[in-house]
Amino acid sequence: MKYLFTFFIIPLFLLNTTTQKEKFLGKWLGEDKSEIGYLIFDNEGYAAFEIEGQVMGGKEFYMKGQKGKMTYTINYQTSPIEVDFTLTKIQSGESKKILGIAKFTDKNTLNFNMSFDSVRPTEFDDNSIVLKRVQ
Structure with missing residues (x-):
């Protein structure tokens, strides 16, 4: 019996190969005050707005003539x-850091908040944005 259990259960863990990083990868769409923007995470560790x-x-x-x-x-x-x-x-x-927080509500929806003043947000508030994965 334990061999059958191993035979069926272990492949389930092996098939779940999505890493934490892969959850963020891709293009995310957000809307803020009628402006639509995107947040992009690539596999090499680069991000773009x-x-x-x-x-x-x-x-x-x-930016301002500098690379x-x-x-x-x-x-x-x-x-x-x-x-x-x-x-x-x-x-x-x-360099300058932008500090943020994120929480998935499902695999294609992300609550996101960030601060440009070197203080990490602690909660999702009026400054937060909901991002949807672009399929």
């Missing part, structure tokens, strides 16, 4: 999940 066709972030972008990049890190050990973006000027190495 896209608003009105303008992309800020990714492996390489220009930069935006990476992300995710801490799954916290509740809510901590999501940090690091904007780096490529030439000088100078």
